[in-house]
Amino acid sequence: MAGKTLYDKLWDSHVVEQRADGSALIYIDRQLLHEVTSPQAFEGLRLAGRKPWRVDANLATPDHNVPSDVHERAGGIASIVDEISRIQVQTLDDNCDEFGIKEFKINDREQGIVHVVGPETGATLPGMTLVCGDSHTATHGAFAALAHGVGTSEVEHVLATQCLVQKKMKNMKVEVTGTLGLGVTPKDVVLAIIGKIGTAGGTGYAIEFAGQVFRDMSMEGRMTVCNMAIEGGARIGMVAVDDTTINYVEGRQFAPKGEQWQQAVAAWRDLVSDDDAVFDAVVTLRGEDIRPQVTWGTSPEQVAAVDAVVPVPADITDPVQRAAAERALTYMGLKGGMAISEIPVDEVFIGSCTNSRIEDLRAAAAVVAGKQKAASVTRAMVVPGSGQVKLQAEQEGLDKIFIAAGIEWRQPSCSMCLAMNSDVLPAGSHCASTSNRNFEGRQGFGGRTHLVSPAMAAAAAIYGHFVDVSKL
Amino acid sequence: MKAFQIEQGIVAPIDRANVDTDMIIPKQFLKSILRSGFGPNLFDELRYLDKGEPGQDCSARPLNMDFVLNQARYAGTSILLARKNFGCGSSREHAPWALDDFGIRCVIAPSFADIFFNNCFNNGLLPIVLDEAIVDDLFARVAANEGYQLTINLPEQCVTTPEGNSYSFEVDANRKHRLLNGLDDIGITLNSADAIKTYEQKWRQQSPWLFDSIK
Ligand code: SF4
Numbered sequence: 204m205a206g207k208t209l210y211d212k213l214w215d216s217h218v219v220e221q222r223a224d225g226s227a228l229i230y231i232d233r234q235l236l237h238e239v240t241s242p243q244a245f246e247g248l249r250l251a252g253r254k255p256w257r258v259d260a261n262l263a264t265p266d267h268n269v270p271s272d273v274h275e276r277a278g279g280i281a282s283i284v285d286e287i288s289r290i291q292v293q294t295l296d297d298n299c300d301e302f303g304i305k306e307f308k309i310n311d312r313e314q315g316i317v318h319v320v321g322p323e324t325g326a327t328l329p330g331m332t333l334v335c336g337d338s339h340t341a342t343h344g345a346f347a348a349l350a351h352g353v354g355t356s357e358v359e360h361v362l363a364t365q366c367l368v369q370k371k372m373k374n375m376k377v378e379v380t381g382t383l384g385l386g387v388t389p390k391d392v393v394l395a396i397i398g399k400i401g402t403a404g405g406t407g408y409a410i411e412f413a414g415q416v417f418r419d420m421s422m423e424g425r426m427t428v429c430n431m432a433i434e435g436g437a438r439i440g441m442v443a444v445d446d447t448t449i450n451y452v453e454g455r456q457f458a459p460k461g462e463q464w465q466q467a468v469a470a471w472r473d474l475v476s477d478d479d480a481v482f483d484a485v486v487t488l489r490g491e492d493i494r495p496q497v498t499w500g501t502s503p504e505q506v507a508a509v510d511a512v513v514p515v516p517a518d519i520t521d522p523v524q525r526a527a528a529e530r531a532l533t534y535m536g537l538k539g540g541m542a543i544s545e546i547p548v549d550e551v552f553i554g555s556c557t558n559s560r561i562e563d564l565r566a567a568a569a570v571v572a573g574k575q576k577a578a579s580v581t582r583a584m585v586v587p588g589s590g591q592v593k594l595q596a597e598q599e600g601l602d603k604i605f606i607a608a609g610i611e612w613r614q615p616s617c618s619m620c621l622a623m624n625s626d627v628l629p630a631g632s633h634c635a636s637t638s639n640r641n642f643e644g645r646q647g648f649g650g651r652t653h654l655v656s657p658a659m660a661a662a663a664a665i666y667g668h669f670v671d672v673s674k675l
Numbered sequence: 676m677k678a679f680q681i682e683q684g685i686v687a688p689i690d691r692a693n694v695d696t697d698m699i700i701p702k703q704f705l706k707s708i709l710r711s712g713f714g715p716n717l718f719d720e721l722r723y724l725d726k727g728e729p730g731q732d733c734s735a736r737p738l739n740m741d742f743v744l745n746q747a748r749y750a751g752t753s754i755l756l757a758r759k760n761f762g763c764g765s766s767r768e769h770a771p772w773a774l775d776d777f778g779i780r781c782v783i784a785p786s787f788a789d790i791f792f793n794n795c796f797n798n799g800l801l802p803i804v805l806d807e808a809i810v811d812d813l814f815a816r817v818a819a820n821e822g823y824q825l826t827i828n829l830p831e832q833c834v835t836t837p838e839g840n841s842y843s844f845e846v847d848a849n850r851k852h853r854l855l856n857g858l859d860d861i862g863i864t865l866n867s868a869d870a871i872k873t874y875e876q877k878w879r880q881q882s883p884w885l886f887d888s889i890k
Contacts, residue, residue, distance in 0.1 A: 459884030
C-alpha cells in the first residue's frame with residue numbers, strides 16, 4: 204500500500220464518522236473568529252438554544268473593521284466612525300462575553316489580523332484542524348495543520364458540534380527546487396506559482412508546498428505562501444513539519460509546555476508526507492527561475508517579472524485569456540507592451556495577513572532606510588499585522604525608519620487590504636500592495652492594485668515606480 | 676429549528692407571479708448582524724408607503740392598506756398562498772428568516788425557485804407545490820371566505836380544506852424527516868454526539884495539548 208501524504212495523515216486522524224455518501228464528519232480542534240462572519244452564527248446558536256460544544260477551542264479578535272488610524276483607534280470601539288463597523292466589533296465583544304470565548308479585544312496588545320494572531324500566540328499548532336470564517340485561513344497550513352476557510356453557517360456548525368461535514372480533496376504537490384536569487388521573496392514564489400497554475404489550478408486539491416526552497420524558508424515566509432493557496436484555487440495549502448516549525452512554536456502563549464511539549468514534538472515529527480506517498484498532481488518550479496513579481500491585471504494570475512513587460516493582448520492565443528487581459532488592462536489603465544517598471548505608483552500599502560509580520564516589515568525597512576518617499580507617491584502606509592508585531596517593530600526601531608522616510612506607521616488591522624475601515628484607495632490610483640487580491644474595487648472603488656512583496660512595495664514608495672529590488 | 680408536524684392556520688394570498696427575494700426582504704436590511712427580527716420588514720416595499728431603513732421603528736410607518744398582510748381578515752396568518760416561481764432572485768437566506776420571523780410556517784405555490792426552496796427546509800419552513808388549477812381554486816376560496824383556514828399535515832403529506840377536500844403533496848423523505856424532527860444540519864450532526872464524544876476522548880488522550888490551552 205502506498206504511503207500517506209501529509210494531508211492524508213491530517214484527514215485520517217480527524218475522521219469522527221465516515222458517511223455512506225463519501226463525506227465524513229471531521230473533528231475541528233480550533234476555530235478563529237472575527238467580527239464580520241460570526242454574528243449570525245452566534246445568533247443562530249441563541250435562537251436554537253444551543254451552547255458552544257467546546258468553548259476553549261475558540262479564539263476571537265476583531266480585525267476587518269478596526270481602524271488603523273491612531274486617533275480613530277484611541278477611544279476603542281466607541282470611536283469607530285462608521286456605524287456598521289462599530290456595531291460589528293461591539294457584537295463580537297458581546298458574543299464572546301456571553302459565551303465565555305477568549306477574545307483579544309480592539310486595543311489589547313495581542314489584537315490583530317486573525318491569521319497573524321493565531322500563529323504568533325501558539326493558538327495554531329501542527330497537526331490540528333483549524334477553521335475560520337475567512338478564505339485566507341489556509342495560512343495556518345504552514346504549520347502542517349489542516350486549515351481552511353468556512354462560511355457563516357459552518358462557523359455556527361463548528362461552534363455547536365466541534366465538527367464539520369467534509370469531502371476529502373485530492374492531493375497536489377507544488378515543488379520549488381533549488382534556491383532563490385537575491386531580492387526574491389516568498390511572495391514572489393507564490394505569485395510565480397499562481398502565474399503558472401492559474402487561479403483555478405488548485406481547485407479541488409489540498410496543496411503541499413515542498414522542495415528545498417520551502418525547507419529553507421522561515422515560518423513567516425511559509426505563511427505568506429500558504430495564505431495565497433486560495434488565490435491558486437486551493438482551499439488548503441500546507442508545509443511539512445521540520446525544526447523551523449518546532450522552533451517557531453516553542454514558548455508561545457498557548458503552545459504546550461514541559462512534558463506535554465516533548466510529547467507534542469514527538470507526535471509532530473510524523474507530520475510529513477511519506478516517501479512513497481502518491482500525489483494526484485505534481486507541479487515543479489525552479490527557484491533560480493523566479494524573479495521579483497508584479498501583478499499587472501485584476502486577477503493574481505495576471506502577473507509578470509519586474510523586468511518584463513505588460514503582455515500585449517493580441518499576442519495571447521487563448522481567446523478567453525485574451526479577453527480577460529483586455530478587460531484588465533482597460534480597468535488598470537495600462538497598455539500592452541509597456542515595461543512593468545514604467546507603471547507609476549500613487550500609493551503603497553504594506554500590510555495584510557499575507558505580509559504584515561515582523562520579517563516583512565524588516566524587509567521593507569531595509570529598503571527604505573535612509574531614503575525618502577518619492578514626491579509623486581501621495582500616500583504610503585505600513586500596517587503591522589498585530590499588536591505584538593507592532594511592538595516588536597518599534598523595539599527594533601523600524602517605525603522610525605518608515606516615519607523618517609515619509610511613510611505612515613499605523614495600528615494593526617486588515618486596513619486597505621479590503622478597505623472595510625477608513626483606509627480606501629481612491630479611484631484610478633495605482634497601489635503597490637503586499638496584500639493578496641487585486642480584484643476590481645478590492646482596495647476601493649476604481650482602485651488599481653499591484654500585488655508585490657514588501658521589499659518591492661517599499662522600493663516603489665521610494666522611486667515612485669516599480670524597480671527590481673535585486674539590483675538595488 | 677422548529678419541528679413541523681401539523682399546521683392549521685389562516686391563509687393569506689400573495690397574488691402575483693415571480694415574487695423575488697428582494698421583494699420578500701429588500702437589500703437594505705441585509706446589513707443586520709442578526710438572523711431574527713426581519714418580520715416587520717417582510718415585504719417591506721409592498722407593506723409600507725414610505726421607504727424602509729434598517730433599525731427603524733415600523734409601528735409608526737404609514738401602511739399600504741391594499742396589501743393583504745395589512746388587512747384585518749388575514750391577521751395571524753401562518754400560510755401563504757402564492758403564484759409561480761416564488762422566491763426567485765438572490766440566494767439570501769434572509770428571505771426564509773423574514774417569513775419565519777413574521778410567523779409564516781408554510782408557502783403553497785405552483786412552483787418555487789430552487790435556492791429559496793432549499794433554504795426553507797433549512798429554516799423550518801415547508802414549501803408545498805400544488806397543481807396550478809388547485810392553487811387557482813384556493814385563491815378563489817380564500818377571497819370568498821373571510822378567515823379561510825387550511826390544515827397542512829406533513830406526516831400524511833396532505834393539505835385539507837374546510838370543505839373536506841384533501842390534496843396530497845410531494846416531499847423528499849430526508850427533508851420530511853428533518854422537518855418533522857426539527858433537525859437542521861447541526862441537529863443532524865448532533866445525532867452523532869456519542870461518536871463525537873468518543874472521538875474527543877481518544878483524541879484528548881493522544882493530543883492533550885490541543886485541549887484546555889486557551890483560557
Ligand atoms: S488582511 Fe485582507 S485577506 Fe487577510 S483576513 Fe484581513 S481582509 Fe482578509
